[in-house]
Amino acid sequence: MTKAIECINLVKQFGDFRAVDQINLQFEQGRISALLGPNGAGKTTTISMMLGMMRPTSGEVRVLGLPSGTKELRQRVGALMQDVRAADGLTVREVLQLFRSYYRNPMSLERLFDISGLHADAKRRASALSGGQRRRLAFAQSLAGNPELIVLDEPTVGMDVEARGRFWETIRALASDGRTVLLTTHYLEEADAVADHIAVIANGCVVAEGAPERLKAQAALRTVSFRSANAPKEHEWLQLPGVEKAECYGDRIRLHAHETDQLLFTLMQSNWGVTDIDVQSASLEDAFRSLTDTNRSTLTKNSLS
Amino acid sequence: MLQMFIAQTKAESLRIIRSPFFLLFSIAMPLGFYFLFTSLNGADKSIQSTTWGVFSLMSMTAFSLIGTAVSQFGIRLSFEHQDGWVRLLRLTPLTPAVWLGSKLVAQMVIQLIVISVIFLSAGLVHDIQLSGGQWISCGLWLWMGSLPFLALGALLGTLKNANTAIAIGNILQMGLAIMGGLWMPLSTLPQWMQSIGEWLPSHRYANGAWNMVAGNTPASMDFMILIGCGLGCMVLSVYIFNRREAV
Numbered sequence: 095m096t097k098a099i100e101c102i103n104l105v106k107q108f109g110d111f112r113a114v115d116q117i118n119l120q121f122e123q124g125r126i127s128a129l130l131g132p133n134g135a136g137k138t139t140t141i142s143m144m145l146g147m148m149r150p151t152s153g154e155v156r157v158l159g160l161p162s163g164t165k166e167l168r169q170r171v172g173a174l175m176q177d178v179r180a181a182d183g184l185t186v187r188e189v190l191q192l193f194r195s196y197y198r199n200p201m202s203l204e205r206l207f208d209i210s211g212l213h214a215d216a217k218r219r220a221s222a223l224s225g226g227q228r229r230r231l232a233f234a235q236s237l238a239g240n241p242e243l244i245v246l247d248e249p250t251v252g253m254d255v256e257a258r259g260r261f262w263e264t265i266r267a268l269a270s271d272g273r274t275v276l277l278t279t280h281y282l283e284e285a286d287a288v289a290d291h292i293a294v295i296a297n298g299c300v301v302a303e304g305a306p307e308r309l310k311a312q313a314a315l316r317t318v319s320f321r322s323a324n325a326p327k328e329h330e331w332l333q334l335p336g337v338e339k340a341e342c343y344g345d346r347i348r349l350h351a352h353e354t355d356q357l358l359f360t361l362m363q364s365n366w367g368v369t370d371i372d373v374q375s376a377s378l379e380d381a382f383r384s385l386t387d388t389n390r391s392t393l394t395k396n397s398l399s
Numbered sequence: 400m401l402q403m404f405i406a407q408t409k410a411e412s413l414r415i416i417r418s419p420f421f422l423l424f425s426i427a428m429p430l431g432f433y434f435l436f437t438s439l440n441g442a443d444k445s446i447q448s449t450t451w452g453v454f455s456l457m458s459m460t461a462f463s464l465i466g467t468a469v470s471q472f473g474i475r476l477s478f479e480h481q482d483g484w485v486r487l488l489r490l491t492p493l494t495p496a497v498w499l500g501s502k503l504v505a506q507m508v509i510q511l512i513v514i515s516v517i518f519l520s521a522g523l524v525h526d527i528q529l530s531g532g533q534w535i536s537c538g539l540w541l542w543m544g545s546l547p548f549l550a551l552g553a554l555l556g557t558l559k560n561a562n563t564a565i566a567i568g569n570i571l572q573m574g575l576a577i578m579g580g581l582w583m584p585l586s587t588l589p590q591w592m593q594s595i596g597e598w599l600p601s602h603r604y605a606n607g608a609w610n611m612v613a614g615n616t617p618a619s620m621d622f623m624i625l626i627g628c629g630l631g632c633m634v635l636s637v638y639i640f641n642r643r644e645a646v
Contacts, residue, residue, distance in 0.1 A: 184410060
C-alpha cells in the first residue's frame with residue numbers, strides 16, 4: 095500500500111536558519127497521525143512542504159504516492175492552516191458552496207454544516223462570525239472536497255476543553271470513513287488522545303516516533319536531583335549507569351534515567367559530596383518537554399556522540 | 400472547470416456589490432460630484448463643444464471606474480494576499496488562471512453596472528443631448544477603457560502591505576482624476592499641471608469619451624497611452640507575481 099505521506103531527507107533552509115533538517119517520516123493511510131513538537135520546531139514548515147506551498151531546499155515529499163503540490167493532490171487533500179481570515183461579503187453558506195464548486199466530488203453541504211455546527215449561522219456573513227465559529231468554518235472549508243487526506247495545522251488552538259473534545263470526535267469519525275488525518279500539535283495530551291502514530295520533532299529533526307504507548311514507555315524517565323559540593327565535569331554525569339540526560343543549575347544537578355536504583359548507589363558511593371537527593375517519576379509532559387527542549391543547558395547522550 | 404469559473408465569478412461579484420466602499424466610492428460619490436458640478440456650472444452651459452451635463456458625465460463615470468478598478472480590484476488583491484486568502488485558495492483545485500480570470504470577469508460585469516447606473520441617473524435628471532449611438536459608444540469606450548486601470552490595480556495588488564496599498568490607491572485615484580482634468584477641465588488648470596495631465600491615462604480615458612460626444616473618434620494618442628499603460632502595468636505585475644512565486 096502506498097504511504098499517505100513520505101518525507102525523504104527533507105531539508106528547508108531559510109538563510110542561515112535550518113528550519114527542517116533531514117527529516118525522514120512515513121505516515122500510513124487510513125490512520126490518524128500527529129506531528130508533535132514545541133513552537134518553532136518546524137511543524138508548519140514541514141506541513142507547508144507536504145502541501146506544496148513551499149519548495150524543499152533538498153529532499154523529497156510524496157503524498158498519496160504523488161510528488162507534493164500536484165494538481166491531482168489538491169482534489170484529494172484538504173488542509174486547514176493557521177490564521178486565515180474569511181472572505182468578506184459572503185455568507186457561511188455561500189463560502190461553503192463556493193469551496194464545494196472547486197471539487198469533482200464534494201462533500202454534501204448538509205454534512206459540512208453538521209461538522210461545523212453552523213446550521214443556524216448559514217445566512218450570516220462569514221466575516222461576522224466569532225473566532226471559534228470562523229475556525230469551524232475554515233475546518234468545514236478544508237473538508238469541502240471530501241478529501242482522502244486531511245492535514246490540520248494546530249487545529250485546536252484557541253478551543254476550550256469541550257470544543258476540543260467534540261473536535262477529536264469529529265476527527266475520529268472522519269478517520270473511520272477510511273480517511274487519513276495528519277495534525278500538528280504542541281500538546282502531548284492531544285496527540286495521545288487522537289493519534290495512532292506520533293512523530294515528535296524538535297529543532298527541525300525527528301527526535302522520537304511511534305505509537306503513543308511506545309513513546310510514553312520510552313519517554314517515561316525518572317529524575318534524580320541533588321546538590322553536589324564537589325561536582326565533576328558536566329559530561330561525566332552521562333557516564334553514570336542509565337543516565338540519558340543531565341541538567342546543571344549551579345550546584346543543583348538533575349539527572350534523567352530509566353532506572354535509578356543503581357544510579358543512586360553510585361552517587362552515594364562517590365566522593366562528589368552528594369546531598370539533598372530527590373527522586374521523581376517525570377510526568378509525561380515533562381518527559382516530552384525534556385525530549386524536545388534544547389534551549390536550556392542540557393547534555394544528552396545524543397548530543398555528545 | 401466551467402462550473403468552478405461561474406461560481407467563482409458569482410462570488411467575486413457579490414463581494415464587490417456588498418462592499419459598503421463600493422456603494423460609497425463607486426456610485427454615491429461620483430454621482431454626488433456629477434450633480435454638484437452640473438448644478439454649479441449649469442448642466443446646459445457649454446464647454447469644449449458640448450455641455451457640462453455631458454462633459455462631466457463622462458469625467459465622473461471615468462472617475463468612478465478608475466476608482467472601482469483601483470480599490471475593488473487592486474486594494475482587494477493586496478488584502479487577500481495579506482490575509483492568507485490567496486494561500487488558502489492555492490491549496491484548493493482552483494487554478495490561479497481561473498481565480499484571476501473570474502475576478503476580471505466579475506470586475507467587468509460590475510463596471511458595466513456602474514456605467515448603466517450613472518448614465519441612467521444622469522439621463523433621468525438632466526436633458527442630455529446624446530444620440531442612442533453616442534450613449535452606447537461612450538459606454539463601450541468607458542467600459543473597455545477601464546481595462547488598463549484594472550492592470551494598474553493588479554500592480555497595486557502586488558504590494559505586500561494592504562494599508563500601503565490603500566494609501567497609494569487613494570493618492571492614485573485622486574491624483575489621476577484631478578491632474579487628468581476629470582474634476583476641472585484641463586484647460587482651466589495651471590500650465591504645469593496641463594503639461595503633465597495630458598500624458599496621464601486618466602485624461603486620455605475621459606478624452607476619448609469627450610471626443611465621441613463631440614462627434615469625433617478618440618484620438619490615436621488616447622489609444623496609445625491607454626494601451627501602453629495597460630500593457631506596462633500588466634507585464635510588471637505578472638513579473639512581480641512570478642518572482643514572488645519562485646521564492
